[in-house]
Amino acid sequence: MLLRSLLAAVVTTIALAAPSLAQQSGRELYERRCASCHGPDGAGREGLGPSLTGAGAAAADYQLRTGRMPLQNPQAQAVRKPSVFSEEETRLLVSFVASLGEGPPIPSVDPGAGDLSSGQSLFIANCAACHGAGGNGGAVGNNAAAPSLYASEPQTMAEAMVSGPGQMPVFGFSEQERNDIIAFISYLQTSEAPGGIDIGGTGPVPEGFVGWFFGLTGLVMVLVLLVGTGSSRAR
């Protein structure tokens, strides 16, 4: 962790000191890893990858940090996986994509400054329709799914809100609103379910399964075993 932040600090210093150099190696990395789908100049390629002009640092940082890019199959929905880039490579790529055109910068985020209650109501009003009231994710049709939020970090969640990755809309929240929402999601991530085992946290469907296959089936099985029939006990 210490090493990582130290490295980050070094990289930042280098990037600040020699922006042209950083951009240079960012471009090289881009051409090697991204250009096959997004085009050599970031203009995108029909059917492979969208234009990155104006995508902004937030979108690039989100996609790379959550491992969604690079994507093996351009037709599939990008899902979270371990990032293939080092912290330094990520920074280089992000600053290169940001230089392609004006787009949302990486938002600053401070969940500690967020208000839980405001976050809950903003979450329900804006996020729950796709990610579910408990943040467990959901299918949104057309081969897309809103991911579960239980693995998400504050930084990438804020980036998703401002950049609208994939089918997600862009949300024009204020910084305070973003902090509120992220504070609420962090609360969900860290707090225990007050009612016990949360069986997936997606409401009546798993509840019905448990009611049938644990509740009633369990009861009937005990009866079959203990009571059976008069003749089954006699034998």
Added chain:
Amino acid sequence: MIRYVESRLGLDSWGRRALRKVFPDHWSFLIGEIALFCFIILVATGTFLTLFYRPDAAVVTYEGPYEPLRGQEVSAAFDSVMRLSFEVRAGLVMRQIHHWAALVFVASTVVHMCRVFFTGAFRRPRELNWIVGFTMLMLALGLGFTGYSLPDDLLSGTGLRIGYSALISIPFAGPYIASLAFGGEFPTENVISRLFVLHVMLLPGLTIALLGAHLAILWRQKHTQYRGPGRSESNVVGKGLWPYQALLSLGVMALTAAVLALMGGLVQINPIWLYGPFDATTVSAPSQPDWYMGWLDGATRLFPPWEPTVFGVTIPSMFLPAVLLPGLFFTVVALWPFIERRLTNDAAEHHLLDSPRDEPGRTALGVAGLLFFTVLTLAGGNDLIALTLDIQVESMTRFFRLAMFVVPPVGGALAYRICRQLRDSREHPLGRGSGVVLRRTEQGGFEEVPRS
């Protein structure tokens, strides 16, 4: 004590006969008892909940210990359920037991009805009791729907809204019925208090009355029984009420309560704090009703975009799957004893039960009906299945649209064949231990010979 009552009421001869009343000794007769005991547990826990619940749509500020909602404006009803869940000692466990009991209550009622259906126990003279039982199932569904809506949370509010849309879809009368039921155009403030009266007074009262009738008719007509040695149409063989059946039933009651208590204590159900208070402008996904309404939700999901106009009257796309379909399905279920009597011309009294294999036609129909119900129920969770299996929701819907027409007849035909084959084979599970088997005689008839 018993002597005291005996001498005052003069029940000794009735009581002596009652204590010797015969109950067939078979576990499948206890499923109806599970339903009965679930209902008793529902009344007990429900009474506890009622002491804390406020059927009031007035807006209050939530000030309880659940941090993410503190300071938000909620209805007094929602607030009271939150207080019950987080501040009342044993409140949450009671609420969860109540909700689990509701799910298991309807489930055990359905299984009990299936037992009665597949064994032909509904035949004369028990058609009346079938109707009484069926009416109780309808009341159970009503109790479930009204109870689900009382916390006034976002999920249940969405359910109410769909209920409103189903009502308004009825041709001509729809807008009037919906307006009368909800006290105006959805959302209204009247609904909660109306549902409360239905849920804690009217529907349970009717259920208790019918339960009494159900048991009285059962007592009067005596139990059916499976075939077996010494069992005939004119007797009942089994164990006496006292002490065997009484202790057993007490045990089943405690068992039902124990399983529900375990679930209520350990498994979270209906976390209204996550859904938050009802707000007509928001929705969370996935959005589903409790399981026993899931098949109607599934039917509406599968229904094609079809809204024909017949003589200037629009038939909304909600009407067929959400009003007409359950109407027809339930009518057939309710009238089944009479329909079967028509079909088979069998007006005789029956006290010996069929094995499902003995009536392949009935069994096939029942299997097809259950499969239809199952496909629709699964379709009600199509988005969750799609997410779990990583399949497009739209493909799921198309698959279920097909399955709805293919699975029931195929399953029914399969059941029919299996029944026929089992029936033709000599091994009969209910004949086990009967001591006699049938053997064909040289003259072409049958004779009973002792089992070797």
Added chain:
Amino acid sequence: MKAERVVRGCFALSLAASVGLSLVYLAGGSRAWEGVLLAAALGGIAVGFILWATRLIDAPDNVEERREQKPGEGLGLISEVLEQSVTGVSRRKVLAGLASGAAASLGAALAIPSLSLGPQPGRSLFRTLWVPGIPAVDSEGGRVRPEDVPLSGIITVFPQGSEGAGDSQAVLLRVAPDLLSLPEARASWAPQGCLAYSKICTHAGCPVGLYRAQARELLCPCHQSTFDVLTGAAPVFGPAVRPLPQLPLAVDEDGYLVAQGDFSGPVGPSFWNVTQ
């Protein structure tokens, strides 16, 4: 006698669990322990009684004869009694008719108060609170300019003064204007690519809160009706038939969004005389 020892153990366990349950209550309560101890207390009794009945009681099979329920035996007597006493009634056809008429009218008269349960729907299903020139505001009441809505963004708006109104809620979206292919008559309804549609699904009335920004489709999470934003919210999948009614928008001289009038059709789920 093994069974008897098990039964004894069950009851003892139940007793202990009940004591434990009381202690948990007194100590302030704990959901999980309450559930587990209650289950143990009941479960002990359950298994105890079931085993007692099935393993310890040597109850012989009793045989109870059924009384034949010949039609006309028990029932016949009652109906005969009824018939005898009713002859005085059934002969007086006019009286009987009048009596049943009176009873029926009384029933109808008593049913009329049920009409006070709700107002006549009237035309209210065809109207919302949007009127020409009324500003569109967000849920906090703040007025909205086109540039307040991010491209690929979605917010919920209401007519000013009726924030939170169930029937008037609308989703406000902004797309690049050159992508739009609205019906010709609606060409002026989407200033700077700002589109507003009723948020109430035309199928079952759920809020259409799910926006697939890349596909520019609105989806209702209740039954997956899907609407194409660019073509006037025409349904493209699911059970909905009618498009989401569109709210004609305009920009006033201060640069804020206002409505040109009410929605393009009745909002919410269909009913028998809904206009397509």
